Amino acid sequence: MNAPVATDVASGRATPASAPHGTHITIRGLYKSFQGQPLYTNFDLDIPKAQITSVFGPNGCGKSTLINMVSGLLPFDAGQVLFDGKTLTDTKISYVFQNYREALFPWKRAIDNIKYPLQLAGQSKAECNRRAEELVASFEIKFDLHRYPYELSGGQQQLVSIMRALAPHPEVLFLDEPFSALDYEMTLFMRDKLQDIFQATRTTMILVSHDLEEAVYLADQVLLLTRRPTKIAEIVPFRSARPRHPETLTSDEFVRAKARCLDVFQREVRR
Amino acid sequence: MLRNKLAALTPAVGAILFVFAWWLLYASKLIDPVLLPSPQDSFKAIWDGFVGGALISDFLITVRRTLLAFVIAVIISVPFGIILGSSVRLYSSVEFLIDFFRSTPASALFPLFLVILGVGEETKIAVAAFGASLLILFNTAYGVMNARKTRQAAARVMGASRFRVMLDVTLLESLPQTFVGMRTGVSFALVIVIVAEMFIGSTDGLGQRVINAQMIFNMPEMYATIFAAGVLGYGLNLLFILIERKFVHWGGK
Ligand SMILES: Nc1ncnc2c1ncn2[C@@H]1O[C@H](COP(=O)(O)OP(=O)(O)O)[C@@H](O)[C@H]1O
Numbered sequence: 151m152n153a154p155v156a157t158d159v160a161s162g163r164a165t166p167a168s169a170p171h172g173t174h175i176t177i178r179g180l181y182k183s184f185q186g187q188p189l190y191t192n193f194d195l196d197i198p199k200a201q202i203t204s205v206f207g208p209n210g211c212g213k214s215t216l217i218n219m220v221s222g223l224l225p226f227d228a229g230q231v232l233f234d235g236k237t238l239t240d241t242k243i244s245y246v247f248q249n250y251r252e253a254l255f256p257w258k259r260a261i262d263n264i265k266y267p268l269q270l271a272g273q274s275k276a277e278c279n280r281r282a283e284e285l286v287a288s289f290e291i292k293f294d295l296h297r298y299p300y301e302l303s304g305g306q307q308q309l310v311s312i313m314r315a316l317a318p319h320p321e322v323l324f325l326d327e328p329f330s331a332l333d334y335e336m337t338l339f340m341r342d343k344l345q346d347i348f349q350a351t352r353t354t355m356i357l358v359s360h361d362l363e364e365a366v367y368l369a370d371q372v373l374l375l376t377r378r379p380t381k382i383a384e385i386v387p388f389r390s391a392r393p394r395h396p397e398t399l400t401s402d403e404f405v406r407a408k409a410r411c412l413d414v415f416q417r418e419v420r421r
Numbered sequence: 422m423l424r425n426k427l428a429a430l431t432p433a434v435g436a437i438l439f440v441f442a443w444w445l446l447y448a449s450k451l452i453d454p455v456l457l458p459s460p461q462d463s464f465k466a467i468w469d470g471f472v473g474g475a476l477i478s479d480f481l482i483t484v485r486r487t488l489l490a491f492v493i494a495v496i497i498s499v500p501f502g503i504i505l506g507s508s509v510r511l512y513s514s515v516e517f518l519i520d521f522f523r524s525t526p527a528s529a530l531f532p533l534f535l536v537i538l539g540v541g542e543e544t545k546i547a548v549a550a551f552g553a554s555l556l557i558l559f560n561t562a563y564g565v566m567n568a569r570k571t572r573q574a575a576a577r578v579m580g581a582s583r584f585r586v587m588l589d590v591t592l593l594e595s596l597p598q599t600f601v602g603m604r605t606g607v608s609f610a611l612v613i614v615i616v617a618e619m620f621i622g623s624t625d626g627l628g629q630r631v632i633n634a635q636m637i638f639n640m641p642e643m644y645a646t647i648f649a650a651g652v653l654g655y656g657l658n659l660l661f662i663l664i665e666r667k668f669v670h671w672g673g674k
């Protein structure tokens with residue numbers, strides 16, 4: 151697949167002056183159509199640094215397409231994406247897929263899956279081992295990482311995926327509906343795990359979720375998208391202190407933010 | 422406990438019944454005993470043939486030819502399969518050609534290969550290798566083409582080059598399908614080698630042995646050789662399944 155062409159043109163340029171202070175990712179004039187049907191036309195977005203931005207919107211509105219374009223998995227027709235003014239090539243990013251079963255390498259043991267991006271980066275065996283041990287300690291892993299992915303439960307597999315994504319200390323972490331294939335209990339556990347990681351690392355995260363509760367619970371801001379052709383419907387901030395916990399879900403602040411999101415969403419769906 | 426032990430024996434039930442039916446048929450004298458010897462005589466022929474007999478040397482010659490043809494086929498067609506499979510355009514440009522030759526009975530090519538390579542060892546191996554390589558080629562190519570895109574994307578987003586993605590992901594991803602090709606390929610090579618041994622001026626091999634036994638009407642010998650060919654075919658298949666399980670432990674999971 152081609153790398154997104156537009157980013158190369160802009161290499162070396164600084165973040166556009168129009169971006170607010172604390173912006174990490176700037177998206178400018180993004181165009182994308184599928185089979186002549188426009189999905190994004192002249193799309194602009196600023197994603198703040200060291201925050202979690204949740205992306206929420208109607209099914210098929212282009213949430214996955216957006217993060218795939220920003221992460222370089224999908225080429226776009228025109229536009230520019232910069233990370234702190236740098237191009238994607240100069241930026242360390244990671245991606246957690248919804249379908250962990252198809253994203254992990256079943257021929258490698260879980261621990262070797264985690265080390266793989268480090269090997270790609272040319273790190274020595276000792277460095278890989280040290281980083282893997284560090285991750286195991288910080289995740290308080292209780293299961294055997296010397297097993298193969300298919301020998302682990304769904305939640306364990308997604309945990310391994312997340313560890314693999316975090317191993318190279320990414321500047322930005324993209325997550326596309328990472329918990330939607332897990333049962334509710336596991337989802338709750340994983341949300342808090344992700345929040346712990348965020349608090350420990352302050353990695354900029356972009357989280358696509360089809361679960362509004364989850365989207366708001368984890369977010370510093372919720373990006374609400376319209377139906378195609380996709381625009382920003384609204385960006386709803388949620389400033390509740392971290393760590394958030396199950397009681398957060400019943401707090402006034404949460405209920406208000408979620409209600410606001412739902413309002414916007416329903417307005418957009420009915421349109 | 423006993424139940425489990427008995428359950429382990431169920432696969433043998435069919436074989437025992439088969440031999441028993443054979444014996445019944447023999448004992449009933451419905452079929453000329455020259456055409457259908459008793460199981461005992463046939464087993465004796467197998468035993469004599471394998472223990473210091475000529476059967477074992479013919480068996481080994483056929484094994485050697487089959488494996489040689491197979492190895493040649495693998496060396497040629499796995500790399501080509503990977504190249505073809507990694508470009509849909511390239512594959513569709515030769516798809517017709519592959520399908521055509523794959524559908525052409527390889528045995529129809531004997532005369533052609535005879536003209537080119539003469540009546541020797543080379544012809545038998547070449548035809549078998551040709552047939553097997555087409556099977557391995559298109560299976561490998563399909564394996565590469567149908568490799569899950571998510572894993573390739575995962576490697577790419579981690580910064581793997583195109584070459585690394587190919588080496589670390591696509592190749593392994595296509596391995597189960599490549600093994601299907603190798604398993605059918607080796608069986609196919611065996612068929613071709615045996616036919617070649619029967620008809621193109623052979624002085625050894627299981628195929629030649631069957632035909633000889635038929636000409637001198639030595640039926641126990643003939644059954645013994647057919648049985649040996651069966652053992653070989655079954656054994657090769659089993660061997661490949663075991664190798665596959667070891668190498669592609671994640672297959673189907
Ligand atoms: N490869 C593709 N070819 C054609 N249409 C596509 C392709 N990928 C996505 N689309 C379309 O683009 C829209 C957005 O898809 P997607 O980003 O997956 O939505 P979601 O918001 O549910 O993640 C959908 O209408 C989908 O049908």
Ligand SMILES: [Mg+2]
Binds near residue numbers: 214215
């Ligand atoms: Mg999606």
